[in-house]
Amino acid sequence: MKKFITAILTVCSFTVIAQQHFIIEGKVGTLDSRNKAYLTFLTSSGNFKTDSAVLNNGLFAFKGETADIVDASLLLVHSGENMWQITKADRLFLILEEGTINISASDSLIHAKTTGTPLNIDYAEIAKAKEPAQLKIASLQKLYKDYQAQGKASDFEKQYATEFKAASDACEKIDFDYIRSHPNSYMSLLILQVYITSKSISQIIEPQFNALSPAIKNSQLGKSTVVEIDKYRNVEVNALAPDFTQPDTAGKDIALSSLKGKYVLVDFWASWCKPCRAENPNVLKAYNTYKNKNFVVMGVSLDNPNAKEQWLKAIAEDHLSQFIQVSDLKGGSNEAALLYQVRSIPQNYLVGPDGKIIAKNLRGDALQEKLASLFN
Template sequence: MKYLFLIVLSISLTSCQEDTNGYAISGNVKNLENGKMIYVSSIDQNNQPQIIDSVLVENEKFSLDLAEVEVSGLSFLTIKGVNGNVMFISENEPIKFEIYKDSLDASKVSGGKENQIFYEYLNHLKGLNQEMMQLRMEMQQMATTSRDPESMARFQQKELELRERDMVFKKKMIKENPAAYVSVLVLTDMQSMGASTSELKEHYEMLSEEMKQLPLAKSLKSGLDKRSAVEIGSKAPRFTGPDPAGNQLALEDLMGKVTLIDFWAAWCRPCRIENPNIVRIYNKYHDHGFNIIGVSLDRGDQRDRWLQAIEEDKLTWPQISNLQFWDEPIAQLYGVRAIPAAFILDENGVIVATNLRGDDLENKVKELLEK
């Protein structure tokens, strides 16, 4: 799962503020010696961190008046000689910090509605990530000791429930905070988590007009327009790509009566867990006209791992990859932001279903073949 908490420092944001009451920061830093420098940074227009000011710590305290901001943005504090940072929103409100030098992640930020909403969301993601990591550890232990299908199915159901609970939280946050640019970040995360185009469009329209003018919102809208090209009912975009031997394979040459385009990677645990099910369905229906095209998002320096996964998981259908990780051009063409991702095509190359797994995938394949 790709979450905002892990990538947020690479995003540039702006939003309009109606009221400007000043922009000042102050706070405490536990156990930090006098004379240490704290740097205030923001993300510039090139998505790079830029130091905008600094302040010395005296008696474990600091305070700094900053110029009023015409637009709010993501900012963060760093301490010289200390790894990590403390994120906050540069809104025109007094902002207070309680910083723990030895555990920056535990630091607290207060002041301003935007910061309150921002940290509510980050705290949600921290809790969700902890639950997901624990579940995946249990799944990995199960995989090494037993391959009991029923037990693995229970783990998959628990993971699905976590994802659904997370999506409910995200939708609620956008609905309740349409004028907060944190909602644009949440919407971006929904896209990364594989939310449908219709869901994303619905919640994009909930945003205030000011929020829709943010660079991130405009980028999101552009992505949604591209995703519309791979909605159910659309003709699947054509592509070619290299197989493990370097031969160029084309979609139109690999299609059957029913075709599954399966986006996966050797490093993707949910993909590897689902592979036995896909193998079973392929072996059952291939002779009746069911074809699969695997498109891998593996890295260039992990080609051997990709080939090993194909062999270990017994993936006997054509495999394609440019080995460019998330920059895989076929994945970008199809708007893939999370894997596993699947597109099911009919005999005319029209997308008839997406992201089906387990029995749902088999039932759809059977239904289409019987038409």
């Protein structure tokens, strides 16, 4: 839930973070009782709470309290579907804070306007500031799918990577400009949460966090951020790669430390993960190019319990049996993945002969370029 906030930029300052009594008053056209709204957020105990409300002539409301300011998801179900099985959600992200949050739209939450409380007003304005870059990203993704359907994805990859990075960098600049200029804003902490998984802890995340005001750092989210920072510091570039042992396809235990002295790409993937399967040819290309230069790949699968056959089938189909494949078959609770703070896949870590992490999240051309810089 903490990663819901993806777009941020305006002004709001807080000196005290305390119990938040919130009210949500919504109006979406004239929708009736066939439509239902669900509000989901993380409680202070670390559990998700979901409340629901039936619409009456488009009107719905929620009332509650949280121990701190938190972000939340508001989902509108239009025809009685199971909320957990909706593939194209009509969803709005909110910040639960003291006061009344007003939501209005003619037909759906996607087109809703949010007013009433400072952070939600800010969030709406920030989303608007990022809209050009976000639309560019959506357009690029659609174009890439079109090229894929035509079998011409390779013709578009370099242009896609360049333009996608430019749009992403534009959003990132907005975020970090805001953090630097608003150390007293709770919004700055929400922004920083988004980047913990992808940015350098020692060079970016920790200095930005330390520059926030004491009130913000001592909030519930601030304290949990300290815990998150400590976890990710252990898998920072230049840190000693945490050791783990998992069984290979034959049931033999393989330890990462047994490969010390080699360059090891620890590659987290799964048979059910389409982006992983799409990236596998690139990993295979890297292995075949540098396997005679002290380079090995250790694939770690997040396949689910009782899914060994699917795992083995994917290895065979993608020609991955040439390098090490391990898994404890615990799905998202894979112990190595938890150790490396893996929140999404594909994800990888490049470990040097000395056992230290050299780089992470190398995909596509970035993987080939990094390996070429080491071996050529």
